[in-house]
Amino acid sequence: MKGKFIVLEGPDRCGKSTQAKMLVNHLIALGKEVVLTREPGGTPTAEKIRQIVLEPGLDIRPMAELFLYEASRAQHTQEKILPALNEGKIVICERYTMSTCAYQGYGRGIDLNVINTLNQIAALETKPDLTLVFLMSDKYFTERGEYLFSDRLEQENVAFRQKMRSGYLEMIERTPNAYLIDADKNISEIQARVIELLKENHITD
Numbered sequence: 166m167k168g169k170f171i172v173l174e175g176p177d178r179c180g181k182s183t184q185a186k187m188l189v190n191h192l193i194a195l196g197k198e199v200v201l202t203r204e205p206g207g208t209p210t211a212e213k214i215r216q217i218v219l220e221p222g223l224d225i226r227p228m229a230e231l232f233l234y235e236a237s238r239a240q241h242t243q244e245k246i247l248p249a250l251n252e253g254k255i256v257i258c259e260r261y262t263m264s265t266c267a268y269q270g271y272g273r274g275i276d277l278n279v280i281n282t283l284n285q286i287a288a289l290e291t292k293p294d295l296t297l298v299f300l301m302s303d304k305y306f307t308e309r310g311e312y313l314f315s316d317r318l319e320q321e322n323v324a325f326r327q328k329m330r331s332g333y334l335e336m337i338e339r340t341p342n343a344y345l346i347d348a349d350k351n352i353s354e355i356q357a358r359v360i361e362l363l364k365e366n367h368i369t370d
Contacts, residue, residue, distance in 0.1 A: 168250035169368050170291065172261040175299035176329060179348040180355065181259050184299070187356050188363075192255055195369060200249040203259040205237035208244045227273040231280065234265050238287040246291060255368070262288055263296060263336055263343075271332025272325050295366050296340060297359060298333050301348035342366060 171188070173181045185201060192199045205215040214237040217223070218230060225233070238261075249256050262284040270277045337343045344362055346355060363369045 167253035169255045169294045170246070170250060171255065171257045171295045171297070171363075171368065172263070172293040173257070173259050173297050173299065174261070174263045174267075174333065175346075175348065176267075176301075176326060176333075179299040179301045180352070181299055183352060184297075184355055184359055185257055185259050187352075188257055188359060191356075191360060192257075192369070197369075198252075198254040200245070200254050200256045201258075202241070202245055202256065204241060204261055204264065205234055207237075207241040207246075207258070210244075211237040211241045214240075227269060227275055230273070231265070231269045231275055231283065234269065235283045235287040238262070238265075238284075242288050242291055247289065250291075258293075261293060261296075263298070263333070263340065266336060267329045267332040271335075272329045294342060295362065295368060296343040297346050297362065298337055298343060299346045299348040299355075300330060300333060 173185050173188075175181055189199050189201050204211075205218055206212045214233055218225065218233045218237075246256055246258065265284060266277060266280050269275050270280045334345070337345050346358060348355065350358075360369075
């Protein structure tokens, strides 16, 4: 692949979307061609799946939930991510395979070997060149969500979020080019760290 694949990972309300948009603007200012996308979603078909999997009140069993995420990923990767990378563009994606391990693996308790196999199949073995994992103190989850609509995953309890956070920390240690970002810091400090990591990983000069 000629392009670069950057994934922003982390729990809900940790600031991924804000930093993703700031990163897009930074890269465009450097003259880069950039595609911003997200999971689940990113294409019309995948966005339809997103609506189902995140709709509050639906009784979606863990294994069915996993397959919905993987179906969305398969469509998204083939239709949007790989074509952009093959054209030499930088693809910035909010969440990818690591989130599935964190939510459905560590959170729901599904066997990680099963999830890893499905991730490889759905992603066509596509791997990020850089993974930025944004983790914050749980108190900010409540503070930032006080006036927000909560989707089905955001309505999970503190114990679920703690298991998911532990999962992210473990995965950072064994994932190449994955870095922890302290999402408790202010937006400017976080952006500076993100830009620094892009340089260190030779995505920008």
